[in-house]
Amino acid sequence: MYVCLCHAVTDKAIRKAAASGCSSLAQLRCELGVASQCGKCARQAKAILNEAAPTHRSTLPKQTLLITQMAV
Template identity: 65%
Template structure:
């Protein structure tokens, strides 16, 4: 699912960045450009970070429709 439409960033990309060490919205902004345009995605991006860092492994798994 797209989290940041302005920069075409998906939740999967955010989960991957979080697993690679991103721990704040500032990190996501630097690495992916999240919340650097309109900012509407900031709360959803932070929620994605929380899910990964709180150990919710199922939330961090990308959904496959194959």
């Protein structure tokens, strides 16, 4: 499903970004352009990211989690 019509970003693209370490809307904006034009997709994009990100985070070592959290 398309989440961001302005930049043609799908939920699959957001999940893929989450799987590769993206953990905030700001990072999504930089990587995919989500919510950088009209902003109507921000809430849905963040919800999908939050749903997908914990799966990725739970597989990372605790040290990586700490570094990632400090960097955000």
